[in-house]
Amino acid sequence: MKTKGKIVGVLMVIFLLHFAASGVSGKDAPFPEKEIRLLCGYSPGSVSDLNARSIAKVASKYLKKPIVVVNMPGAAATIAANELVRSPGDGYTVITITTGYFAYTIHQQKVPFDPALIKPLLGYWQYSHILFAKGDGPFRTAKELVDFGRKHPDAIKYALPARGTGPHLMGIEFFRNAQVKAVDLPFKGSGENAQAVIGGNAIVGVDDFAPVKHYIKAGSLRALVAFLDKRHKDLPDVPTSGELGYGNLGSLNAYGILCIRKDTPPDRAKKLHDIFRKVIEDQEFTKTCDDLGQRCGYADTDVVEQNIRKQEKLSMPVLKELKLFVR
Amino acid sequence: MTKRKRFIESAVWLAVAALVAYKSVELKLGTFTSPEAGFMPFLAALVLAFLGLLIFFQKDSSPREGDHEVSLPLNVTPTALIIASLLVVFVVLLKTLGYLISSFLLMMFLFRLAGNRKWMTVLLNSFLAATLSYLLFGVLLKLDLPEGVLLGLLR
Amino acid sequence: MAGLEAALQPINFFYCFIGTLLGTLLGVLPGIGPLAGIALLLPLTYGLTPTAAMILLAGVYYGCQYGGSTTSILMNVPGEVSSIVTCLDGNKMAKQGRAGAALGIAAFGSFIAGTGGVVGLMLISVPVAKVTVKFGPPEFFSLMVLAIVILTSISRGSTAKAMIMAVLGFILSFIGIDPVSGRERLTFGSIQLTSGIELSSLAIGLFGVSEMLINMEESIETTAIQLKQKIKGYLPTLKDWRMSAGPITRGTIVGFVTGTIPGGGAIVASFVSYALEKRLSKHPEKFGTGTIEGVAGPESANNSATSGAFIPLLTMGIPSNVIMALLLGALMIHGIRPGPLFLVEHKDIFWAVIGSMYIGNVMLLVLNLPLIPLWVQLLKVPNRILLPTILLICVIGSYSVNNNVFDILVMALAGIAGYVLRKSGYEVAPLCLAFVLGPTMENSFRQALIMSDGSFSIFVTRPIAAVTLAFAALALGVLAIKGRKIPGVQLDT
Numbered sequence: 011m012k013t014k015g016k017i018v019g020v021l022m023v024i025f026l027l028h029f030a031a032s033g034v035s036g037k038d039a040p041f042p043e044k045e046i047r048l049l050c051g052y053s054p055g056s057v058s059d060l061n062a063r064s065i066a067k068v069a070s071k072y073l074k075k076p077i078v079v080v081n082m083p084g085a086a087a088t089i090a091a092n093e094l095v096r097s098p099g100d101g102y103t104v105i106t107i108t109t110g111y112f113a114y115t116i117h118q119q120k121v122p123f124d125p126a127l128i129k130p131l132l133g134y135w136q137y138s139h140i141l142f143a144k145g146d147g148p149f150r151t152a153k154e155l156v157d158f159g160r161k162h163p164d165a166i167k168y169a170l171p172a173r174g175t176g177p178h179l180m181g182i183e184f185f186r187n188a189q190v191k192a193v194d195l196p197f198k199g200s201g202e203n204a205q206a207v208i209g210g211n212a213i214v215g216v217d218d219f220a221p222v223k224h225y226i227k228a229g230s231l232r233a234l235v236a237f238l239d240k241r242h243k244d245l246p247d248v249p250t251s252g253e254l255g256y257g258n259l260g261s262l263n264a265y266g267i268l269c270i271r272k273d274t275p276p277d278r279a280k281k282l283h284d285i286f287r288k289v290i291e292d293q294e295f296t297k298t299c300d301d302l303g304q305r306c307g308y309a310d311t312d313v314v315e316q317n318i319r320k321q322e323k324l325s326m327p328v329l330k331e332l333k334l335f336v337r
Numbered sequence: 338m339t340k341r342k343r344f345i346e347s348a349v350w351l352a353v354a355a356l357v358a359y360k361s362v363e364l365k366l367g368t369f370t371s372p373e374a375g376f377m378p379f380l381a382a383l384v385l386a387f388l389g390l391l392i393f394f395q396k397d398s399s400p401r402e403g404d405h406e407v408s409l410p411l412n413v414t415p416t417a418l419i420i421a422s423l424l425v426v427f428v429v430l431l432k433t434l435g436y437l438i439s440s441f442l443l444m445m446f447l448f449r450l451a452g453n454r455k456w457m458t459v460l461l462n463s464f465l466a467a468t469l470s471y472l473l474f475g476v477l478l479k480l481d482l483p484e485g486v487l488l489g490l491l492r
Numbered sequence: 493m494a495g496l497e498a499a500l501q502p503i504n505f506f507y508c509f510i511g512t513l514l515g516t517l518l519g520v521l522p523g524i525g526p527l528a529g530i531a532l533l534l535p536l537t538y539g540l541t542p543t544a545a546m547i548l549l550a551g552v553y554y555g556c557q558y559g560g561s562t563t564s565i566l567m568n569v570p571g572e573v574s575s576i577v578t579c580l581d582g583n584k585m586a587k588q589g590r591a592g593a594a595l596g597i598a599a600f601g602s603f604i605a606g607t608g609g610v611v612g613l614m615l616i617s618v619p620v621a622k623v624t625v626k627f628g629p630p631e632f633f634s635l636m637v638l639a640i641v642i643l644t645s646i647s648r649g650s651t652a653k654a655m656i657m658a659v660l661g662f663i664l665s666f667i668g669i670d671p672v673s674g675r676e677r678l679t680f681g682s683i684q685l686t687s688g689i690e691l692s693s694l695a696i697g698l699f700g701v702s703e704m705l706i707n708m709e710e711s712i713e714t715t716a717i718q719l720k721q722k723i724k725g726y727l728p729t730l731k732d733w734r735m736s737a738g739p740i741t742r743g744t745i746v747g748f749v750t751g752t753i754p755g756g757g758a759i760v761a762s763f764v765s766y767a768l769e770k771r772l773s774k775h776p777e778k779f780g781t782g783t784i785e786g787v788a789g790p791e792s793a794n795n796s797a798t799s800g801a802f803i804p805l806l807t808m809g810i811p812s813n814v815i816m817a818l819l820l821g822a823l824m825i826h827g828i829r830p831g832p833l834f835l836v837e838h839k840d841i842f843w844a845v846i847g848s849m850y851i852g853n854v855m856l857l858v859l860n861l862p863l864i865p866l867w868v869q870l871l872k873v874p875n876r877i878l879l880p881t882i883l884l885i886c887v888i889g890s891y892s893v894n895n896n897v898f899d900i901l902v903m904a905l906a907g908i909a910g911y912v913l914r915k916s917g918y919e920v921a922p923l924c925l926a927f928v929l930g931p932t933m934e935n936s937f938r939q940a941l942i943m944s945d946g947s948f949s950i951f952v953t954r955p956i957a958a959v960t961l962a963f964a965a966l967a968l969g970v971l972a973i974k975g976r977k978i979p980g981v982q983l984d985t
Contacts, residue, residue, distance in 0.1 A: 018461065021468050047481070054531045055811075055818035060825060067538055080481045081531065082895045084687035086669075089896060092683070096432075118674070122683050167943055173674030195942050198671045198935065201817060205810050211628030211943065224809050224829035301827045334674050346916065350656060357663055360678055370946035374673045377934045378666045385659045391652050400649055402706055402914040417705040417911055424887070424904035428897045440884060447880035451708065462877065466884055478524070479532055480892045 041101060041278050046077045048268075049094055049105040051087025057200075057220055060302060061135055061266055062106045065286070068295045072285050077104075086115050088122075095123040099271035101278035109133070109314060110176050110264035113321035118174055118334050129272040131283045133265035133309030133317075134290045135299065138219040138242055139180050141168070141235040142226065144207055152234045152254055155214065159190030166192040169203035169215035174334045177216040179325050180237045180259050184216075187256040207231060219244070223303035237262065244303070261320050265309055343393050350389030358382035416450060423447065435485015436475065441467040500851070507540070507548040508848045512855050515555020520562045522569045522700060523692045523889025526553045526815045534822055542826040543841050547848040549819055554606060554798045554849070557758065558856045561598040561791050562867055565591055567882055569700030573691055574758030574794040576924050577766045579699050580646075581779065581786030588782050591868045592726035597736050597784055598791040599860045600728070605744040605792035606853040609799025612748045613806075614846055618835070620752050621807035627753060629939035630950050634960035635753065636933035639760060641967045642767040643926065647919050648780040654922045657913075661926025662934075664689055671931075672938045684898040693890040693899040694927060697906025698913075698920040700886050704879050705911040726865050732784045739769045739789035747793030751800025757813050758794035758801075759928050763921075765793035780919075799849065805830055806842060 048066060052058040059081060066077040082090040087107050097103035105128070116125050141152070149155045159166045168181050173196040185192040195212050197203040200221035207215040208230045215222075215231075219242060225231040226245070233248045239260035241250060252258035268286055270279060289295055290308045299306035309317075329335040357378050367373030427443045434442075444463035453459050475482040511533075518529045529552040537545035560572030565582035578598065585594040640658070647654035667678040668688030679685040728736070743765040750761035769789040770779045779786050804810040809831030811817035823830055828838055835842055870878070890903040910920050944950035952958050 018464065021465070021472075024472065025468065053814060053817075054527055055814060055821045060821045063534060064825070067535060078479070078481070079531075080895055084894060084896065085683050086686075088683055089687070089894075119676075119683065119686065120681070164945065173671065193942060195939060196672050196674065197939070198931075199817075201811050205625070206628060208808070208810070209626045209628050211626075224824075224831035224833075227829065228809070228832035230808070230832055298825060302821075302824050332674070353660070353663075357678070364675065364677060370941060370948070372938055372941065374670045374675050374677055377937075378663060378677065381659050381662050381666070385656065385663070388652055388656045388659065392656070395650065395652060401917045416708050417908065420705060420708070420883075421904050421908045424900065424907075427887070428900045428904075431897050431900075440887075443887075444880055444884060447883060448876070451876040451880050453876050466881060470884060470888060474888050474892070478528070480524075480528070480888070481895050482888075482891075483897075 041281055042073065042075050044102065045075050046073075046101075046282075047097075047103045048077050048079050049090045049103060050079055050081050051083060051090030051105070051107060051111075052081070053083045054081050057218060057302075057304070058106055058108070058266060061299075061304065061306075064295055064298045064302075065106075065134070065268075065289055068289045068292050068298075069285065071292070071294075072288055085119065087111055088115070088119060091121070091125075091128060092123050094269065094271060095127050097271070099273040099275075101270060101274045101282060103270070104131070104282065105269050106266060107269055108137075108264040108266050109318045110321060112318045113264070114174065114179070114325040114329060117322075117326070117329060118336055120336060127272050128269045129274075130267045130269045130311055130314045131279065132286060132290075132311065133267045133314045134286070135266040135304045135306045136309070137176060137263040137266075138305050139177055139216060139237040139259075139263055140219050140222070140233045140242070140245070140248070141181075141184065141214055141216050141237070142204075142207060142222055142231045142233045143214045144210055145225075145229045145232050147210070147213075147232070149213070149234065150232065152249065155234055156188045156190055159185070159188070159192060163191035164193055166190065166214065167195040167212050168192055169206040169212035170194055170196045171200040171203050171217055171221075172196060172198070174329065174332065176262060176264050176321075177218070179321075179328055180262050181216045182328055183259055183262070183324070184235065184237070184251055184256055187251075188254075204231065220303035261317065262324065264321065265314055265317055267309075267314055347389045347393040350392065351386055354382040354386035354389060357385070419450065420447070431485075432483050433485060436482040437467055437471055438485060440470060497847070500847070504544055504547050504844065504848060505851065507544045508551050508852050509855060511548040511551020512555040512558075512852050513859060515552040516559040516856065516859060518552065519556035519559025519571050521559075521889055522563055522571050522696050522886050523891075523893050525560075525572050525692075525893075526556045527818065528892060529556065530815065530818050530822070534818075534825075537822065538825070542823065542828050542838075543844045545822060545826055546819070546841060546845050547852075549822055550802070550845055550849065551852050553815055553819070554795065554852060555856060557606075557795045557798050558599065558602050558860055560794075561602070561787075562595065563700075565594045565598065565787070566867060566871060567700060568703035569882065569886060570695050572758075572794075573695055573924075573928075574762050574797070575791075576695050576699065576759065576921065577646075577762045577790040578787055580766070580921055581781070581783050583703075584780070584782035585784070585787065586871065590782070591871060592864055593728040593732050593784065594787050595864045595867060596726070596728045596861070597732060597788045599857055599864070601736065601740045601743065601788045601792040602795040603853050603857040604740050605747060605796040606799065606856070607850060608744040609748050609751070609796035610846060610849045610853065612796070613799050613802060613849070617803045617807050621803050624752050624804065625808055625810070627956070629936040629943060630954050630957040631960070632932055633936035633940055634951065634957040634964065636929050636936065638960050638964040638967065639764065639929055640926070640933070641964045641971065642764055643922055643929070645767050645770060645971060646763065646779075646925075647922055648777070649917060649919065653918050657918055657920065657922040658926040661923040662930040664694070664923075665927045665930030666934070671935055672942075684896075689902055689927075690890075690893055690896075690899045691924075691927065692893050693902040694906050695924050696886050696890055697903040698910035698924060701883065701903060701907025702910030702914055702920070704883055705907060706914065707875060707879060726868060728784070735784050736788035738772070739765070739785045740792045742768060742772075743789040743792030744796045746789075747796035748800040750793070751797030751812070752803045753812070758797040759925070761793040761797035761800075762790035763925050765789040802845075806834055806845075808832055809834065 048062050050059050050062045062079045066079050069077045094105045143149045170178050200217055203215045204222050206212040222231055226233055233245050236242050236248045236250045237259040238250050287308055361375035361378035364375035365373040366375045366379055423446050427439055431439045441463050444466045448459045448462050474480045514529050518524050530549050560575035561578045563569045563571040564575040564578040565586050568579050568583040570576045582594045667685055669686050670677050746765045747761040769785045770776045801812045804812045805816045811820045887900055890899045940950055
């Protein structure tokens with residue numbers, strides 16, 4: 011019993027030290043006075059997760075307290091979003107999510123919270139979707155693909171990382187505008203759909219540039235079309251869908267955004283916004299983005315809102331067609 | 338294995354199969370060449386139903402674990418049910434009370450159930466379990482254990 | 493050889509040690525695994541060279557495979573999902589006082605297989621990758637069918653009951669959003685269920701928590717070892733070695749091959765090895781009661797599978813599982829792009845990692861062996877203290893996979909279900925394994941049909957798929973014939 015008592019005593023001391031170290035301070039201490047949780051609704055290793063970790067890493071230069079990435083994958087980020095809504099609105103919980111979530115994901119589920127309770131702070135990266143084919147495959151240009159597709163309806167299967175999301179909608183729009191009947195082939199995640207195309211099991215695939223960047227560089231995959239407003243800087247020879255006459259789909263690219271609870275005190279919201287903006291414009295962050303193949307940059311809430319509305323408008327009818335629309 | 342018990346077993350499987358079949362039909366079955374979301378679950382439900390019936394007619398000598406045949410249905414002892422309920426209560430309280438308090442309470446009940454008679458032992462061990470686990474998992478391994486009342490006060 | 497030199501450099505050696513140590517500890521903890529470890533260490537790697545970072549993170553990954561068997565054997569709680577199968581015989585051995593032998597064979601088997609896997613990685617990565625990259629939905633489907641047929645031969649008792657468990661496992665795996673159609677299935681309106689049931693929580697509950705509930709029924713002064721059993725030595729005997737030689741060798745090969753197939757992985761490797769050993773054994777009916785082969789084979793297989801899993805990543809840049817995806821991300825953050833050009837542009841990193849894997853395996857053996865007596869002593873702690881503590885660790889482990897309290901509920905429910913099932917003569921292993929295989933099988937089936945516009949010929953015209961399906965049919969035939977002799981399948985009217 012005595013040893014147990016000693017152990018308890020030691021533990022109490024460790025405990026108190028731990029809390030003292032983490033700063034037991036009053037309400038007047040400057041925000042943030044403890045670590046900030048950055049929720050991520052996607053698994054470790056995913057695009058959002060890696061971006062979140064970049065932010066956390068660079069933010070350590072501007073903040074005394076760390077930003078800790080907490081992965082809560084599930085229900086296409088609804089679980090994490092729900093966690094945000096249930097956290098106190100004191101500015102210590104932030105979430106990284108995409109505009110696509112508010113544009114079409116919430117219409118495919120019965121979310122257990124009111125999405126209006128979440129407010130975007132800013133956007134920090136934007137997807138750059140492309141259409142790609144097998145590197146040494148028979149299709150070297152978009153024209154060849156479209157010609158083939160028109161002659162052989164339903165022959166083209168395009169591999170997707172998921173159904174009912176951005177790449178799917180872009181694929182549908184593109185092929186419709188090009189008057190090609192194509193079939194979507196959904197997979198579970200970006201790795202699988204790229205592999206399907208590399209292995210010759212699907213003719214083309216649609217995905218963000220970042221996950222397939224290294225395949226393109228190595229020649230396993232070839233980019234045919236860029237779903238962007240203007241050509242991608244790493245893909246100068248790849249035409250945009252607008253150039254090809256199949257509609258400018260650039261605005262369908264979702265933004266990665268940081269959000270907080272709507273009722274967060276305005277001064278804290280502003281502080282978070284300013285810090286994150288500094289992080290985004292930091293060279294270290296932009297370099298990491300480049301390495302990952304991301305398009306990074308600051309986007310203010312107006313741009314973000316516009317993006318949400320535009321995507322939402324375009325995707326509603328398609329979701330209904332695909333019978334994925336819930337509310 | 339009495340006939341009555343076999344009956345309950347089969348009934349359970351048939352009930353599960355019926356539920357799954359019902360839900361899959363709701364989702365549309367599609368055809369063999371173009372299966373929809375409900376196809377595989379429905380197939381599984383059919384197989385389950387078949388097997389459930391088969392079980393009823395079989396002589397069964399499968400090894401059973403746990404020596405105690407209890408007269409309660411399905412052999413569940415009160416202890417098992419209590420522990421399961423404890424875990425449910427733990428989950429409910431976790432976010433409000435926070436990890437430290439919730440785990441302390443949980444351990445108190447568990448230690449008592451496991452047969453520790455002395456209150457001092459129970460209290461002490463529960464305290465140790467809660468705090469050591471917090472330090473090991475929450476602090477050292479940086480897992481995200483919910484903060485609650487106690488930690489909130491201390492900050 | 494330059495790789496070995498690089499790996500032996502003090503700094504890389506140090507990180508190898510840290511990685512493997514952390515990996516072992518995390519592997520021992522149920523639920524928490526390589527993902528948590530890698531995610532934890534990732535920020536710390538930013539300041540390191542890409543080589544050191546890779547060595548560290550890879551160490552965590554295969555270190556976990558070593559640690560995972562510990563709780564499986566001692567407590568029937570799978571430390572890693574790839575150690576589920578180890579619970580079957582390993583825990584029985586522990587109850588017979590032979591925990592030391594089980595742990596020892598697991599450690600040695602892991603070492604041999606791990607090293608063997610690295611050799612394979614070194615020698616045949618590129619040719620293997622060239623074959624597996626072509627694998628598409630038809631091939632995955634046929635592989636899953638083969639795996640399922642093998643699965644049914646694992647159980648000891650009634651085949652019908654094992655099949656019920658398997659079907660139930662499939663049904664549970666269907667819960668969530670169906671990737672091929674995008675629609676919710678069997679979620680009953682719960683938002684938590686839209687992402688399905690978490691495997692770790694299910695496994696921990698079905699095996700570990702149920703074990704605890706069963707044990708709580710015993711009198712309070714029992715310890716984990718059956719009353720009055722002495723601990724029979726801490727290391728495997730010569731006889732154990734002789735019996736394990738075959739399983740370890742076969743496990744190494746089986747594991748490596750399975751690991752290279754994207755989506756294959758350590759879990760599938762472990763139970764294919766178990767089924768194989770049972771099939772080849774002269775006393776298959778003893779499997780499940782505490783045979784050393786039932787531990788040696790699977791534990792070797794899951795270690796060589798981790799080496800195999802690196803192949804798609806390092807040669808083609810294709811991550812074969814979530815952990816590889818994280819490693820891929822980690823490399824990308826460091827500016828390295830694994831892929832077909834990796835072997836050309838970053839040969840030095842590749843060889844340094846390989847070198848460190850050799851060293852890592854040795855380190856793990858050295859680390860784990862002395863711990864064995866320690867672990868076995870743990871079994872002497874009275875149940876009234878031990879069981880609640882284990883339960884708490886299981887709870888934390890389940891929670892931390894997704895930082896989600898719902899997973900604790902899943903664990904609890906699985907625990908009750910496992911408890912009831914085991915007392916009624918059902919085995920929970922087939923359920924878990926079917927749960928793992930179900931999604932891949934179903935998705936691949938439907939994807940294959942989309943590819944072929946609804947024609948079944950795709951399964952026959954593609955050579956690998958056709959051969960695998962033929963194999964499966966053969967295996968099924970053999971099972972059916974043998975099945976007539978399996979006790980328990982006689983009709984009783």
